[in-house]
Amino acid sequence: MKINVLLFGSLTEIIGQSSISLSADKITDVHQLHAYLLKQYPALSAKTFKYAVNQDLVDTDHTLQEGDEVALLPPFSGG
Amino acid sequence: MKINVLLFGSLTEIIGQSSISLSADKITDVHQLHAYLLKQYPALSAKTFKYAVNQDLVDTDHTLQEGDEVALLPPFSGG
Amino acid sequence: MTTNLSTQELERYQKHILLPEIGLSGQKKLKEAKVLVVGAGGLGCPVLLYLVSAGVGSIGIVDDDIVSLSNLQRQVLYTADSVGKSKVETAKNSLQAINPEITIRAYAEKFSLENAAQLLQEYDLIIDCTDNLATRYAINDACIRADKPFIYGSIHRYEGQVAVFNYTDAQGNTGPSYRCLFPEAAHEIANCAETGVLGVLPGMIGMYQALEAIKLITSIGKNLSGKLLLIDTLTYTQRILTVKRNEEEIRKVKEGEYTNAKAIQACASEASYKNITPEELHQLIESQSEFILVDVREGNRMGNIDFEPNMTIPFTHLPGYIDELDQEPMVVVYCQTGRTSTMAAQLLAGDYGLANIYNLSGGLIAWQQRNGALVK
Amino acid sequence: MTTNLSTQELERYQKHILLPEIGLSGQKKLKEAKVLVVGAGGLGCPVLLYLVSAGVGSIGIVDDDIVSLSNLQRQVLYTADSVGKSKVETAKNSLQAINPEITIRAYAEKFSLENAAQLLQEYDLIIDCTDNLATRYAINDACIRADKPFIYGSIHRYEGQVAVFNYTDAQGNTGPSYRCLFPEAAHEIANCAETGVLGVLPGMIGMYQALEAIKLITSIGKNLSGKLLLIDTLTYTQRILTVKRNEEEIRKVKEGEYTNAKAIQACASEASYKNITPEELHQLIESQSEFILVDVREGNRMGNIDFEPNMTIPFTHLPGYIDELDQEPMVVVYCQTGRTSTMAAQLLAGDYGLANIYNLSGGLIAWQQRNGALVK
Numbered sequence: 001m002k003i004n005v006l007l008f009g010s011l012t013e014i015i016g017q018s019s020i021s022l023s024a025d026k027i028t029d030v031h032q033l034h035a036y037l038l039k040q041y042p043a044l045s046a047k048t049f050k051y052a053v054n055q056d057l058v059d060t061d062h063t064l065q066e067g068d069e070v071a072l073l074p075p076f077s078g079g
Numbered sequence: 080m081k082i083n084v085l086l087f088g089s090l091t092e093i094i095g096q097s098s099i100s101l102s103a104d105k106i107t108d109v110h111q112l113h114a115y116l117l118k119q120y121p122a123l124s125a126k127t128f129k130y131a132v133n134q135d136l137v138d139t140d141h142t143l144q145e146g147d148e149v150a151l152l153p154p155f156s157g158g
Numbered sequence: 159m160t161t162n163l164s165t166q167e168l169e170r171y172q173k174h175i176l177l178p179e180i181g182l183s184g185q186k187k188l189k190e191a192k193v194l195v196v197g198a199g200g201l202g203c204p205v206l207l208y209l210v211s212a213g214v215g216s217i218g219i220v221d222d223d224i225v226s227l228s229n230l231q232r233q234v235l236y237t238a239d240s241v242g243k244s245k246v247e248t249a250k251n252s253l254q255a256i257n258p259e260i261t262i263r264a265y266a267e268k269f270s271l272e273n274a275a276q277l278l279q280e281y282d283l284i285i286d287c288t289d290n291l292a293t294r295y296a297i298n299d300a301c302i303r304a305d306k307p308f309i310y311g312s313i314h315r316y317e318g319q320v321a322v323f324n325y326t327d328a329q330g331n332t333g334p335s336y337r338c339l340f341p342e343a344a345h346e347i348a349n350c351a352e353t354g355v356l357g358v359l360p361g362m363i364g365m366y367q368a369l370e371a372i373k374l375i376t377s378i379g380k381n382l383s384g385k386l387l388l389i390d391t392l393t394y395t396q397r398i399l400t401v402k403r404n405e406e407e408i409r410k411v412k413e414g415e416y417t418n419a420k421a422i423q424a425c426a427s428e429a430s431y432k433n434i435t436p437e438e439l440h441q442l443i444e445s446q447s448e449f450i451l452v453d454v455r456e457g458n459r460m461g462n463i464d465f466e467p468n469m470t471i472p473f474t475h476l477p478g479y480i481d482e483l484d485q486e487p488m489v490v491v492y493c494q495t496g497r498t499s500t501m502a503a504q505l506l507a508g509d510y511g512l513a514n515i516y517n518l519s520g521g522l523i524a525w526q527q528r529n530g531a532l533v534k
Numbered sequence: 535m536t537t538n539l540s541t542q543e544l545e546r547y548q549k550h551i552l553l554p555e556i557g558l559s560g561q562k563k564l565k566e567a568k569v570l571v572v573g574a575g576g577l578g579c580p581v582l583l584y585l586v587s588a589g590v591g592s593i594g595i596v597d598d599d600i601v602s603l604s605n606l607q608r609q610v611l612y613t614a615d616s617v618g619k620s621k622v623e624t625a626k627n628s629l630q631a632i633n634p635e636i637t638i639r640a641y642a643e644k645f646s647l648e649n650a651a652q653l654l655q656e657y658d659l660i661i662d663c664t665d666n667l668a669t670r671y672a673i674n675d676a677c678i679r680a681d682k683p684f685i686y687g688s689i690h691r692y693e694g695q696v697a698v699f700n701y702t703d704a705q706g707n708t709g710p711s712y713r714c715l716f717p718e719a720a721h722e723i724a725n726c727a728e729t730g731v732l733g734v735l736p737g738m739i740g741m742y743q744a745l746e747a748i749k750l751i752t753s754i755g756k757n758l759s760g761k762l763l764l765i766d767t768l769t770y771t772q773r774i775l776t777v778k779r780n781e782e783e784i785r786k787v788k789e790g791e792y793t794n795a796k797a798i799q800a801c802a803s804e805a806s807y808k809n810i811t812p813e814e815l816h817q818l819i820e821s822q823s824e825f826i827l828v829d830v831r832e833g834n835r836m837g838n839i840d841f842e843p844n845m846t847i848p849f850t851h852l853p854g855y856i857d858e859l860d861q862e863p864m865v866v867v868y869c870q871t872g873r874t875s876t877m878a879a880q881l882l883a884g885d886y887g888l889a890n891i892y893n894l895s896g897g898l899i900a901w902q903q904r905n906g907a908l909v910k
Contacts (some may be wrong), residue, residue, distance in 0.1 A: 008764065009690040017765075044624065050715065056776045057762075071773070073764075074715045076695050077690035077730055079577045079665035085496050087388065088314040098389075126256035129339065135400045136339065136386075150397070151387075154340045157355055158201045158289035165832065165874050168849060172604040172877050176730030193606055204737065206579075207610040212733045228548040230575040230632060234583040237631040256606060314757070315553065354552030357588045358748055361580065362741040369734045369767055379768030387770065389835050392755030395761065396772045456541070471868060473544060474558050480825070497545050505552060 001025060003033070005062060014043045031060040033070065037039040049074040080104060082112070082143060085150040093122045098125065110139040128153040161186045161215075171213050175402050180355060184376035189215040189260075191375045192280060196220045197287035198245040199313050200360030203235040203368065205285055208368040210253045212376070216261045217253075218281055221245045222268040232357035274300030283374060284308035285367055295416070298323065298336040302411045302422045307374065310336060310365040316356055317390045318363035321369055321401065325383040333383035334403040337416070341407055353396055355442055369477075411530055431507035431515035436528035439490065439510055449488035449516075454502040480510050488514045496521035537562045543635060547589050560752035565636075566589040567751045568656060569908040572596045572623040572645045572673055573663035576736030577687050577743065581661055584744040588631045590751070592637045593629075594657055597621045608733035626742040633763045645669055650676030659750060660684040671792070673710040675700065678787045683750065683759075686712060692732055694739035694765045697777065698746055701759040709759035713733055713787060714780040727825040732791055735767055807883035807891035812904035815866065825864035825892075830878040849878050856886050872897035 005020040012018045027033050030051050038045050051058055052071040064070070084099040091097045106112050109130050111117055117124050131150040143149070163171070163185060167286070174180045174188075191214045195202050198221040209217060225233070225240040225248060233245075240248045246264035254262050263280075267273060269288070278284065278300055286297045286308050294310070301308045312318065321339075326332045344353045344455075366387065376491035386399040410416055443448060456472045471479050483489050483506065493499040493505070494521055503517035518525065539547070539561060550556045550564075556785065567590045571578050574597040585593060590863035601609070601616040601624060607623075616624045630638050637657075643649060654660065654676055662673045662684050670686070683701035698714075702708045712753045713840070742763065749757045755833035762775040786792055810818070819826060832848045848856050849869075859865050859882065867882070869875040872895055896900065 009693055019771075048716065048718075052775045055773060057778065071775070073762075073775075075666065075667060076690040076693070077667045077670070078689040078691075078729070079573055079575055079663055079687070079736065088299065088317055097393075124275070127340070131399045134397060152386075152399075154291060155314040155317070156289065156291045156294070157313040157315075157353070158197055158199055158287055158311065158360065162832070163850075164872075165869070166603070168832075168877055169603045169873050171607050173607050174733060175877070176881060177732065178730075179692075180730070180732070181853075208608070208734050208737050211607055211610055213607070227542070227545045231549050231587055231589070232584070234587055237635055239631065255615065256610065258614055301828070316555075320561045354554075354556070355549045356553065356556070356745075356748065357550060358584050358741055358745045361584050362738065362745065365734055365738040365741055369732075369738065370731065372734055373768075380770065382770075391645065392749075394756065394758075394772075394774060396770075398770060452568070456544075472540075477557075494539075496540070498541050501544055501548050501551070504548070524598050 001027065001066050003027065004069045005037075006069060007034075008071065009074045009076055010070050011044070011049060011074055014031060014047065015041055021060070022034060026068075027061070027064060029064055030058060030062045030070070033064065037072075047074055080106065080143065080145050082106065082117070083146075083148045084112075085148060087150065088153045088155055090123070090126060090128060090151050093126065094120055104157075106143060107142055108138060108139070109141045109149070110151055112143065114138060126153055160279055161189050163189065164259075167213070168475045170259075172255075174212070178377045180376050184378070185213060187376050188213045188372070188487075189343035192216040192218075192282045193285060193371060194218040194220065194277060194281035194283070194527040195285045195287055196293065197289065198233075198235070198249045199223070199229065199287065199289055199442045200232045200313070200355065201289075201364045202232045202285075203249070204361045204364030205287055205311075205368045205371070206235065206253055207250060207256070209371060210257045210260060210262070210371060212258065212368075213257070214371075215370075216263075218263045218265060218277070218283075219249055220267065220277060221249075222266055224298055232360050234357070234361070235314050246451060271296050271300060278304045278306055282306065283371060285371060286310045286312075287338050287364070287367070294336060299411045299416060302335055302337075302408060306405055309367045309370045309374075309382075311363045313355060313359050313363055315353060316359060316392045317391060318359060318391070320363060320366040320370065320382060320387040320389075321385060321446065322383040323372065325374065325381070327344065327383065332403070334401045335411070336410060337407040337411060338404040339386065340402075342486060344414075353530045356391065362391065363389070366392065410443035431503040434490065434516045434523040435517045435519055440528065442490075447488065449487045450483075451490045451492065452483070452502075453493070454491050454499050456498070471533075473498050473505075476502055476505060477510075480506070480512070484512055486514065490516045491522050492525070495523055535901070537565050539565065540635075544587070546633075546635075548589070552770060554751050555754045560754070561589060563752050564589045564748070568594075568658045569661060569747060569751075570594040570596065570653060570657035570659070570663045571663055572669065572788075573664055573665065574609075574611070574625045575599070575605065575663065575738045576608045576689070576731065577663035577665075578661075579609045579625070580737045580740030581687075581744045581747070582611065582625060582629055583632070584741065585625070585747060586633045586636060586638070588744075590634070590636065592639075592657075594639045595622045595625055596641040596643065596645045596653060597625075598642055608736050632703060644752040645672060646677060646817055647672050649875065651680060654680045654682055658682065658841060659747060661747060662688075663685045663740070663743070675787045675792060678711055678713075678784060685743045685746045685750075687739045689731060689735050689739055691729060692735060692766060694735060694742075694767070696739060696742040696746065696758060696763040696765075698759040700756050701750065701757070703759065704753075708779070710777045710779040711784060712793070713779050713783040715762065717780075717783055718792075732767065737874045738767065742759060749857070755789070764881070807879035807893055809895045810866065810892045813893055813900040814903065815901070818866075823864065825866055826859075826862045828859070828865060828867045828878075830867050830875050831865070831869045832874070848888070849874050849881075852878060852881060853886075856882070860886075860888055862890065864892065866892045866894055868894035868901070869897050871899055 003022045050073045082101045129152045171185045223245050225236045235249045250264040301324045310321045323335045331511050373379050388397040451468050453470045454473045491499040491502045506512045507515040547561045599621050601612045611625045615765045622642050626640040677700045699711045764773040827844050829846045832847045867875040867878045879891050882888045883891040
């Protein structure tokens with residue numbers, strides 16, 4: 001299954017890029033995606049962020065579909 | 080063939096809405112679409128505007144495809 | 159050339175210097191940049207405020223206009239005290255107070271093909287903040303001839319457009335110009351009716367123009383060369399169209415085939431209603447022409463005019479009388495000073511498209527002075 | 535209640551009145567509106583400029599900060615002369631000069647859950663222009679308790695977010711709040727490192743906030759209630775996410791289960807480096823602690839400090855020494871006045887994440903005064 005992961009705010013700086021294309025068969029929901037990302041990018045564990053799938057904010061039990069666009073959204077504090 | 084026509088600037092005021100959904104079998108290119116629109120909305124003939132199809136500015140000989148998004152773009156003068 | 163930043167400047171621009179993509183080298187590029195802003199109105203004010211604050215080292219402002227009260231709804235560089243004063247001089251003073259460390263030059267003249275070459279000489283980047291197509295074409299043609307990029311911005315009611323034109327990238331490729339999009343000033347321009355504008359809109363479009371300027375100067379991000387950004391503020395629909403360079407148009411400009419920019423100018427500020435003087439109104443009465451005279455003052459009228467026909471429709475009630483007024487051969491609106499009636503004329507002619515609208519210049523005060531008529 | 539517009543106001547707001555969707559009734563709604571702007575910094579300045587110009591009748595400004603030189607890169611209400619003065623008082627004076635016909639109140643205090651209820655009492659709409667999460671949560675919780683909508687805006691480097699929270703529509707349905715998006719202030723906040731910001735960015739996000747305010751007040755267009763607008767200025771990627779109301783979060787706020795807003799505040803302004811006084815530096819030297827002292831002045835140094843160890847790395851060259859400095863147990867940076875060294879400390883600690891950075895407060899001048907030490 002192919003998923004496009006978009007990063008916002010300080011997460012871009014941690015990952016070093018603003019999007020990641022994933023091709024992972026074992027990832028079927030947001031919870032599994034989260035576990036996968038934390039393993040790949042341990043620095044993410046120090047961050048707070050929410051998941052949005054295809055422009056809707058979702059909970060971690062949300063099921064992922066082929067071609068989904070998943071955004072990782074941290075709070076912004078600047079003004 | 081279905082075409083979605085988007086209107087910008089003063090053209091919205093002339094047509095009275097910001098988009099029109101067309102379903103017309105005889106329209107195969109921008110030239111024919113132009114003729115059709117002028118007939119439906121004679122006030123358009125007093126206006127200058129350009130056509131963009133799927134976000135690319137095109138000439139009037141551009142061939143239209145099912146589902147195309149056609150934008151009618153007049154110059155803006157305000158500042 | 160090595161540009162250095164003083165301790166003061168390092169502190170002032172700290173938030174830029176801390177951005178890895180800008181840093182000290184980007185801030186130095188901003189200091190070295192020379193930007194000409196054409197138009198100090200709705201778009202020019204925010205563009206100037208942010209480029210001055212960002213530390214662009216040399217900024218020119220071109221505008222021959224003076225500040226009017228109705229400008230203050232969106233032209234945020236001016237105060238109530240600025241009304242009647244030169245826009246560029248007022249702007250320069252306010253901006254220099256914000257940042258005394260940069261060079262600001264005020265050109266109190268109208269940008270045209272005549273003075274364009276000389277104005278452009280001192281600057282590397284031009285920002286089109288004008289409010290009429292004539293000047294836009296003049297900027298376009300002058301930039302093509304002088305081989306300089308310009309950042310276009312324009313608005314209509316709730317919509318805006320932004321683009322970078324005539325920009326030569328690092329590979330030496332020059333992008334399209336405004337004429338590659340709209341080759342000729344059209345009869346469109348003949349309709350110079352005053353339309354309204356959401357005050358915040360030029361602020362927003364100006365921010366996009368200032369952003370493009372920072373991008374071009376510091377080489378960060380993607381810029382809008384070869385693109386046309388469309389923004390609709392009512393729905394937040396945003397579209398980025400692709401615009402291609404048209405070599406034939408560029409050639410026409412370079413070889414001087416377009417000379418109509420000046421002719422169009424006359425229309426740009428022409429209203430779709432007519433002003434009449436007290437003398438002309440007097441003649442109209444004498445000639446027994448068929449017309450209706452409408453008092454558009456809101457309540458508390460201090461005096462009444464000394465003749466009929468006369469209708470009283472306060473400005474705020476005009477929209478309810480459009481059909482009725484449309485049937486009159488000639489409608490003369492008036493108020494005490496001519497200010498409210500000017501707005502009434504703009505509303506009737508510009509917004510509702512009535513064709514026979516006349517405004518009594520200077521209002522009852524001017525009328526009274528003209529012929530000593532009794533104002534009851 | 536009938537609000538009337540004077541002839542002066544009709545002229546001033548002509549461009550709004552000419553818009554059919556706003557017209558006289560919309561302009562009257564703007565005059566009746568009461569808006570509280572929390573924060574008079576990067577976001578607050580443009581929001582205030584445009585709401586004041588648009589004719590919002592009553593505006594409150596809350597901020598306890600004073601103007602610093604580094605604010606001027608983007609906080610366009612202040613001039614070089616404003617440095618050291620109260621933001622709200624300075625802002626009020628500038629804004630009242632633009633529009634003397636509206637009421638502007640300045641609250642030189644920090645917005646918190648303690649003063650929130652009283653501040654909100656006088657206003658119908660709140661705009662969140664703060665620069666820290668603690669105050670954002672305080673605004674959110676206070677607005678839920680007072681049943682008032684607020685317009686959220688926030689930035690990070692080149693990106694911005696805008697939303698309308700806790701807004702009750704014409705059908706009586708209330709949209710989500712900030713806690714429905716991010717329920718708790720996270721450990722994220724513990725990292726208070728100073729990061730840079732593109733000066734134009736808060737200008738742009740502020741324009742979106744001002745636009746939302748005009749939309750809510752005049753009921754035009756689609757607003758961002760239940761949405762989160764994301765803007766990336768480097769690529770012009772725009773996304774509008776859907777946010778759902780979480781009744782459980784709203785209940786927690788209403789029943790006072792969130793009380794951490796105050797605790798977080800302490801951190802919001804805390805720097806990730808430490809300031810040391812000349813006295814503390816003296817003790818450090820006496821105690822023979824292991825540390826390195828770095829002179830970060832750019833060229834033309836007027837005097838040198840009277841002891842070793844001492845490295846000379848001009849501020850602009852610091853990025854080349856990160857690895858070397860990272861290996862030192864303790865790094866004390868200094869300059870003549872303490873200004874450049876503050877920026878150096880922010881750069882090293884905030885941007886490059888060095889953990890043992892100390893800044894000599896007041897620089898060599900303070901050091902010299904402390905102990906009469908010879909500055910060669």
